[in-house]
Amino acid sequence: MPTKYALRINGQNVSVETEPDASLLMVLREQLDLTGTKYGCGEGQCGACTVLIDGRSVRSCLTPVSTISGKSIVTVEGLAKGDRLHPVQQAFLDEGAMQCAYCTSGMIMSAVGLLNTRENPSDAEILHFMQGNMCRCGTYPRIVAAIRKAGAAGKELVR
């Protein structure tokens, strides 16, 4: 039964009508045209669909839209402040931490989620936290370097 949901996405209140079991990923991409959040596997294995919900990184493909009313959702489109990129986005550019870049938005959102909870994480903490994000092009060492750099630069919380 299609139901109306009031969501808060990237600081804006939006209303969507969908089945309660529809995934947040599908709602973002198909209803709100926020396609920066990617489909990669649909089973929470690759991390391409990662978004922030109340500041924590979450796999949007496994998140039913009925469970997130009233929570604050941030997608990769909502990270930059005007022209100024979030430090994690900037660090990915500075380190050239991408090839095809299809995984990049999920990597960035996971990294922001990590830095929200852990200031200046160690490499071991980065590896542990990022293990669920997949890059088939194999840019992992650069992604670690980018997160290390953004982490060392100080905290910029995103909720």
Next chain:
Amino acid sequence: MTTKTDLAAGLEPERYELHTPVSVIFESDRRGFFKFLGTGIFIVCAATKASALQESGRSGHNSEDNLPQEIDAWLHIGEKGEITVFTGKVEVGQNIRTSLSQAVAEELCVPIESIRLVMGDTQLVPFDMGTFGSRTTPVMNLQLRRVSAAARDALIALAAKQWDADAAHLTAANGKILDSQTNRSASYCDLVKGQQITQLLPAQDPLIPATQWKIAGQSVPKVDGRDFVTGKHRYPYDYKLPEMLHGKVVRPTSFGATLVSADTHAAEQMPGVTVVRDGNFLAVAAPTTADAEKAAASVKAEWKSDPQPSSQELFEYLKKNQTPGEERDSAYETGDVQKVLASSGHKLNSNFNISYIAHAPLEPRAAVAEWNGDQLTVWTGTQRPFGVRSELATAFHLPEEKVRVLMPDTGSGYGGKHTGDAALEAARLARAAKRPVKLVWTRLEEFTWAYFRPAGVIDVTSAVNADGTITAWEFHNYNSGAAGIRTYYDVPNQRIQFHPVNSPLRQGSYRALAATANHFAREVHMDEIAASLKMDPLQFRLNNLKNARLRAVFEQGGKQFGWVKPRAAHQGFGVGGGFEKLGYMATFVEVSLKPDTREIKLERVLTAFDCGAVVNPDGLRNQLIGANIMGIGGAMFEAIEFQDGRIVNNLFSKYRVPRFRDVPPMDTLLIDRKDQPSVGAGEAPILGIAPAIANAIFAVTGIPLRSLPMAPQLTAQGYKFS
């Protein structure tokens, strides 16, 4: 087999690189296209046949009427100074948009930001076979440099004419022409204003030598990187059109199945749903993805299929099912292998098994198709936009000029996106629904209905003298392919043969093709010979190798790696190297073995690579390390399991690919040969990692590893690989 020329001659056409025949490719409205771009300077780069014509005297300025019929690339400088370059090559993460832009910026003397590359749009770009075989850098980079140099010369000539000056005193820099005699200068846009010049590329055009490069040769960042970190870039999976429906294919229950019956009644009753049944193609289109999934699930289909081999019996099957009559396709013989093997006192034989693996690009296949009358437009992720155009034209009985394929920069391919499956499916549904249709594959579909890197069996037999000289080399590859099958070691007696097999699974190109399997077998067998002679494996290679550039990657890589350092008891070093797609590579690996837990760990990797003059050092390092990381998957744990015409491990939860923790410290050594042409780097760097790991583990355990992937054998023998 020792000179550069001989090695290059060894680049045999690959059976599994999916080619399309080159046909007449120019649409009737080509002239209209030139008019569409308006005034400015066009520089056109002709392909071989047209170049020959031009060399025979038809050079110089051309009108639109006598443009050559075969064109490789072209460039346009508009009235606002905007530079647009048209190429059929596509961007799948190899960062070729950046390195090609560097080539143009260098020769045209403009900032890289002023260049826009139109890539892979079959209506706007010249015909191109596709982006594979590491051909973009050696061919297209050079073409664009030539086109850009010609454009620069045309601008100088224009300025000389306008100023009545001697062209010899004019130079180009930063988007301007400067007269050193009068200090007068003019920007490119001022010069081209009101002009309409179309010029064919001159036969002789001096290019800026690599030693004087200022933009090429530098670590320029990804040109549109910002669009990727902000989520702005739209991949094929993100494409969208007004009124668009979403498609879903009802897949057969097994490979090769035929549709016996289909009850589509329930789906047809759903609002806005279109059902298509066309032969074995059964699919639906609906207003949303959820609706399409629901409609597809409601279809009751009955499929019929024949018994098929499974992965358990794969290697036996491959040796028994050679395609008749094709055995001699790539046979290579020199000297007398049989005689030397029969008389030699020191012979070795090893047999290798190579599993099917999946490309598993993170972006699965996706397409959006739209019909306008009998004109079809498709946006899709493919390495062969013109090949997909051809597939669509054939499938829908259309002339090719009725089909336009556009390729937005795509979420990788690795050789896996040569075909237009999703494009065909979306187009078929769109024709029935009379609306644009988007069709995206799920991960399960990608793992099942795409094609795989071929599995194979390889038999190697060799003979060697006591002094470490290889005297005979016999090498048979069943099914995995002929790429990289020839040895670059100097052996007087050789017999090398590829045996095609009727593959049980759909197979096709994969990054470096069969060169990975062939390098694995060759380089592992080299270590086995060295061990049988108690010789150092690196020294043994060098004893049998004359090619200077290949020796250089082995020697310089070994030096940087610290190959001659004394090793601890539980520390193993391994090396694997070779020549492929014009690049020379050697990869060095260190592993450790914990004797108590029998745990084997990858400690570090170094790849030395020579691809001529380096166009973008940072981009090249990204490719080298990325290729090695991807290669760890195929080397250690990736293998497609199948049974009864179905893929068993058809999700990422069942098919392990390399992740963050699988990556040891990785280093690169770039041998920047500014005296040599630039060649590709997307493929060859993947070749060394598997044999280097195998050889390092062999060094520390004494266990020869002759299967890809290797982890299952290690597990079976009581070792743990982490």
